[in-house]
Amino acid sequence: MILSYVYKLRPSGSQEAKMQSWLDMLRATYNWCLADRIETYHQQFIQGPYCSLRTKAEAYSLTCCIVKNGATGNLWKNNGKKRNAGTIQDAALVDLKAARPWYKSIDSDVLQRNIARLNTAYKNFFDPSASLRVNGRGFPAFKNRSNFRSFEYKPGRVKLKGSKVYLPKIGWMRFFNSRPIPDGFAIRSVTIRRKTDGWFISVRMVDKSIPELMPRPxxxxxxxxxxxxxxxxxxxxxxxxxxxxxxxxxxxxxxxxxxxxxxxxxxxxxxxxxxxxxxxxxxxxxxxxxxxxxxxxxxxxxxxxxxxxxxxxxxxxxxxxxxxxxxxxxxxxxxxxxxxxxxxxxxxxxxxxxxxxxxxxxxxxxxxxxxxxxxxxxxxxxxxxxxxxxxxxxxxxxxxxxxxxxxxxxxxxxxxxxxxxxxxxxxEYSLTLRLRSASTPSGVEVLKLVTKKVRRDSAKPKQLSLFETPSVELTTSKRRKHDTRKGKRRVPGNLGRQLELFSQDMWNVSSAESPFF
Structure with a gap:
């Protein structure tokens, strides 16, 4: 079984400023990696060996920011296997931190999950089953401050203890522990998300011993x-x-x-x-x-x-x-x-x-x-x-x-x-009906539903005799005294009896005249 709980964080001023700076840097990295892949595609399949179609200059590492055979680097591994764009850009994170030292403040797992987010967007776009749906996934778009508000940690790095959570490179942070995590569930992913009313943490858990929810046949x-x-x-x-x-x-x-x-x-x-x-x-x-x-x-x-x-x-x-x-x-x-x-x-x-x-x-x-x-x-x-x-x-x-x-x-x-x-x-679903047959004076067989009788809460008013003086106690119905908050009968949506398949629709239907039987 897979569960996902959302808690509201209570960060300090410095922690909130650090997480906001992380979002800005991660958004810039995401957009740069996306532009890098687009430029690589244009260079390989549209521009050919040229760095620009207008200047028709040859593509070299000094004249073009994109290497001809890969997204940001060499296309081949040392063992001779081919690398994909995500693996190439993951390897380039070391050079990114060397060129821009302020990226060292971000946890390395967060940077890698940011590139994995772009890989997922490309995978959804090229998914063959997406074309069969009415609303398929579009090509990955560049992000701005309004639609890039989250970052993710890998499993095993985040620690939960009481009403505090430990986030690597950020520290211990308080949060509203509205409900405890069930026993036996292992944390799979942790996502930090900024919303209008504050920061939230989404914890995704899994317990393989518990089966998934299955609908009734x-x-x-x-x-x-x-x-x-x-x-x-x-x-x-x-x-x-x-x-x-x-x-x-x-x-x-x-x-x-x-x-x-x-x-x-x-x-x-x-x-x-x-x-x-x-x-x-x-x-x-x-x-x-x-x-x-x-x-x-x-x-x-x-x-x-x-x-x-x-x-x-x-x-x-x-x-x-x-x-x-x-x-x-x-x-x-x-x-x-x-x-x-x-x-x-x-x-x-x-x-x-x-x-x-x-x-x-x-x-x-x-x-x-x-x-x-x-x-x-x-x-x-x-x-x-x-x-x-x-x-x-x-x-x-x-x-x-x-x-x-x-x-x-x-x-x-x-x-x-x-x-x-x-x-x-x-x-359509061939649902079975629980019916019983009954004979009428005319001899026509009528289908009736098996229903359960439920005792009413109120009785009928008393019939007064000739010389009996009417009063409120005699003419009004006597209701059973009960607490309306505890009584289930008073809750909207709870019925007095369990409904059959057609109990609320048709009570006495002739099998010869009805078009539905």
């Missing part, structure tokens, strides 16, 4: 719940419940605060100290929004996983949903016509604020950790199909209302979609 699934992602409500469940959407970034208060802080940034002079201060305020607000959204999604994921053995969601193409509208040109004049992008801009912001993709990833992790499974189905026609008769029509849905044009079935559109999502999973 579909043959063992007895209950399922369908989830439909929305904006008015974050999640609509097929059992009739829903999860509210707080809109952390698109509510009125946050939008006003963000616009005020961004306006302050625009009024400052570029490159000034005050502009950096105002920019940090905007970054802190974005960080606060992200942290609140992530914490809320973990709570939602834990509530949803408790509902059933299988959680069914749509396989959404979120990147395609937030794509800009295609421009429309007027024939003859070439002017741009209205294409609805200004109206869609607000919708795109709401979708990105809801962060459906991150929520689905958290649900999948929580489900596997709990021994359950996450199933994905095709989202086609889930909002247009009637769950009662199976009729598909675009006119069935009118915003949040669903009215079937064939049978007149009326329901909430998102709740309807959640039930269709669950029903699709039953068909």
């Amino acid at each position: 579909t043959s063992e699934v007895k209950t399922a719940v369908g989830l439909d992602m929305g904006l008015t409500r974050l999640v609509h469940c097929s059992d009739g419940s829903d999860i509210p959407n707080p809109r952390f970034a698109t509510n009125q208060k946050t939008k006003r605060t963000l616009s005020i802080r961004q306006r302050r940034v625009s009024r400052t002079k570029k490159g000034s100290r005050k502009r950096k201060k105002r920019t940090a305020e905007v970054a802190k607000l974005h960080s606060k929004i992200s942290n609140r959204r992530s914490a809320y999604q973990w709570q939602v994921a834990n509530k949803l996983v408790k509902k059933a053995d299988a959680i069914v969601v749509e396989d959404l193409n979120i990147q395609g949903m937030v794509r800009r509208c295609k421009p429309k040109l007027e024939e003859g004049t070439g002017r741009f016509l209205p294409n609805g992008q200004s109206a869609k801009r607000g919708l795109n912001r709401s979708i990105l604020d809801a962060s459906w993709g991150e929520l689905i990833n958290k649900i999948q992790y929580t489900a596997e950790k709990s021994g359950k499974v996450l199933l994905k189905v095709n989202p086609r026609d889930t909002s247009r199909e009637c769950s009662a008769c199976g009729h598909i029509d675009k006119a069935n849905r009118n915003r949040e209302r669903f009215i079937c044009t064939r049978c007149g079935h009326f329901d909430h559109a998102d709740q309807q979609a959640a039930r269709n999502i669950k029903r699709k999973a039953v068909v």
Whole structure:
């Protein structure tokens, strides 16, 4: 099993200044190594034997900073084996420290891991399986202060003792030990990362004796719940419940605060100290929004996983949903016509604020950790199909209302979609139904689901006699006294009974009339 814990560091002023200087030097080394590889490729495959196509000068070690046959040095080892670009640049670190003595303050493992980071970027770019994906890895790009904020140590160099951590060449540093490292786990890598609200350490651990998290096989699934992602409500469940959407970034208060802080940034002079201060305020607000959204999604994921053995969601193409509208040109004049992008801009912001993709990833992790499974189905026609008769029509849905044009079935559109999502999973993944047959007076065999009866918390009001005086004690229902914080029945998302595959969808369905059996 592989785990990754993140702790917040508490560095001193000198330690923070040293780590910031490390980031600046490592970023310069990364960019130089990337430029070195690009120049070597141009010289070998484009320029030929010339140092420059404009001057057509021969490439020598004195006239060109790049040696013809390698990235920064000799291409061959002493034993006759060929070296790759990463090995050549690793060997050049000795010359780098001799030419620039201030690089000696950086730990040698950190410098080597920095070059390994560039090797990983090249490997991802040339990965043949990346071309099969929709979003393949691009060519390695040069880094700046905004996207180069971390460095990594090799395993075995970092020591943890209580609430202190030892970082080579930096020293002992305090950190917030929010949770202890489990016994038996060995540290594989340690990454130091600078964020808006401070410095953090990410510890990656592994214990081979513990097996990896495995999802439950579909043959063992007895209950399922369908989830439909929305904006008015974050999640609509097929059992009739829903999860509210707080809109952390698109509510009125946050939008006003963000616009005020961004306006302050625009009024400052570029490159000034005050502009950096105002920019940090905007970054802190974005960080606060992200942290609140992530914490809320973990709570939602834990509530949803408790509902059933299988959680069914749509396989959404979120990147395609937030794509800009295609421009429309007027024939003859070439002017741009209205294409609805200004109206869609607000919708795109709401979708990105809801962060459906991150929520689905958290649900999948929580489900596997709990021994359950996450199933994905095709989202086609889930909002247009009637769950009662199976009729598909675009006119069935009118915003949040669903009215079937064939049978007149009326329901909430998102709740309807959640039930269709669950029903699709039953068909696609061949989930088994626990049903029993019952005979009706008409002689038609009806399929009913096996459900468990649960005692209600409240009883019905007492029926008064003729001469009995009504009072609050007699007419109101008597509820069982219990602590709402300790009672699981009062927690949102916990149901009174365990749902069957179709227990919340169809109670009495005729096998002859239903199109789904």
